[in-house]
Amino acid sequence: MxxxxxxxxxxxxxxxxxxxxxxxxxxxxxxxxxxxxxxxxxxxxxxxxxxxxxxxxxxxxxxxxxxxxxxxxxxxxxxxxxxxxxxxxxxxxxxxxxxxxxxxxxxxxxxxxxxxxxxxxxxxxxxxxxxxxxxxxxxxxxxxxxxxxxxxxxxxxxxxxxDVELATMKILDGLKATGYHRIGFIGSHEKLNDSVQRFAEKRCAAYIDWQRRNGTFEPDLLALADCSTGQSLRLETGYRLAHELLALSERPDVIVTSNDNMAIGAYRALQEAGLSIPNDIAVVSFNDIPVAQFLTPPLTTVRIHxxxxxxxxxxxxxxxxxxxxxxxxxxxxxxxxxxxxxxxxx
Structure with missing residues (x-):
């Protein structure tokens, strides 16, 4: 053995x-x-x-x-x-x-x-x-x-x-019930059939649909990478896109990221800016990789088996x-x- x-x-x-x-x-x-x-x-x-x-x-x-x-x-x-x-x-x-x-x-x-x-x-x-x-x-x-x-x-x-669309709805409904109002999103466009399909990635599309149905959609709260491979969902991409949301005149009070790797990058951007998670800006994500529970603070995330x-x-x-x-x-x-x-x- x-x-x-x-x-x-x-x-x-x-x-x-x-x-x-x-x-x-x-x-x-x-x-x-x-x-x-x-x-x-x-x-x-x-x-x-x-x-x-x-x-x-x-x-x-x-x-x-x-x-x-x-x-x-x-x-x-x-x-x-x-x-x-x-x-x-x-x-x-x-x-x-x-x-x-x-x-x-x-x-x-x-x-x-x-x-x-x-x-x-x-x-x-x-x-x-x-x-x-x-x-x-x-x-x-x-x-x-x-x-x-x-x-x-x-x-x-x-x-x-x-079903990541359904999971996105669960996240957003939960955040709304908790009192969050300005919900930012970090993710990517989707590349399929040799063309980039803007806003077509399922989590992103579900986020836009939910925000529009609730009358709260603000395009500035979307920070998306133009994807060609899985590299668009890496730590460094989350770090860069988090900086875009932090540069807004009115920051989000919570950020949803497409996966935990991007959330880890967002953590670093927030902490370098001297912001507290979740007191200043909260973070929620997808996948529940093993390290998620050991971050400071531990990460709220969707467990996908x-x-x-x-x-x-x-x-x-x-x-x-x-x-x-x-x-x-x-x-x-x-x-x-x-x-x-x-x-x-x-």
Missing amino acids: VTIKEIAKAVGVSSATVSRVLNYDPALSISPAKRQAIIETAEALNYETPRNRNKATTQTAPSLLTKLVIVHFLEPSDEIADPYYIGVRLGIETRCRDLRTEIVKVFHSDALPEAGLLSGASGIIVIGKHSDHEIAWLRQHARHLVFADFDPKDDALDSVFS SEHIGETAVDLLLERLSGRSYGKQVRIATELIWRASCRKPQ
């Missing part, structure tokens, strides 16, 4: 560093190359968390899913910077390890995946947003196809996702391989975790 200590020795870092990387701690000061080396070493040595060691190994139709291809919308460096998407992939890999399934990973590039690689696999799981052209290509060459953390809006396709999304994607493939002939879409519920970064409704 491989231990954290053995992984640390192989990579040349401390056991504490390995533990923090494998628990997706983005606050850890470590180079992307070293972080990737730890993750890849753990995978190569078949490291299992204590939780998974204690689970009985399941053998649900082990002969059906013999080879799985994961097609990711991010590049490796972008995925390593985002603990949420690492969670989705590890959920897939944990389930496949139980099934003794071979996994091939294909990360984002300018070229489409090799057709022979796709057609030779039992099934394909696609992580994240993909264009209509990419989806058509994947459908043409895949035996069975499941989308994880993306709903292509085609009920013939299998997909598993969380990334590992369960990955596990469910594998289960949908198994259903297809067992004979299901119709499309199936699964929505994984979110949970709003109230912490000290904002007031909590009574």
Whole structure:
């Protein structure tokens, strides 16, 4: 049984560093190359968390899913910077390890995946947003196809996702009930089908819709990045966009960010400006990555069960391989975790 200590020795870092990387701690000061080396070493040595060691190994139709291809919308460096998407992939890999399934990973590039690689696999799981052209290509060459953390809006396709629009409404309703009035938003535009779609990202669109229905929409309270890859949702982007909101003549009294990485960047901008969280400006976010509860103050955020999304994607493939002939879409519920970064409704 491989231990954290053995992984640390192989990579040349401390056991504490390995533990923090494998628990997706983005606050850890470590180079992307070293972080990737730890993750890849753990995978190569078949490291299992204590939780998974204690689970009985399941053998649900082990002969059906013999080879799985994961097609990711991010590049490796972008995925390593985002603990949420690492969670989705590890959920897939944990389930496949139980099934003794071979996994091939294909990360984002300018070229489409090799057709022979796709057609030779039992099934394909696609992580994240993909264009209509990419989806058509994947459908043409895949035996069975499941989308994880993306709903292509085609009920013939299998997909598993969380409803971030509904989660955004939960956040905004809660903030309104708590007495917040000027609610700022930090996020990004959406790039799909080779064009930037302004205000189309689901959390952003839900924010605008909610503000308009409540008669409180102010365009100046939107701070958005023009996205091309997942880099638009990183810590440094949240830091920069928070400065844009702080430059307003009338600042927001609470900021909602599209993910916890951006919230961490916003924390730094607020603290450098000498502002108190939540007394001067509150912060709320999405994903509930492990470090969120250890920020000062702990971050209020929407818990999205990334590992369960990955596990469910594998289960949908198994259903297809067992004979299901119709499309199936699964929505994984979110949970709003109230912490000290904002007031909590009574």
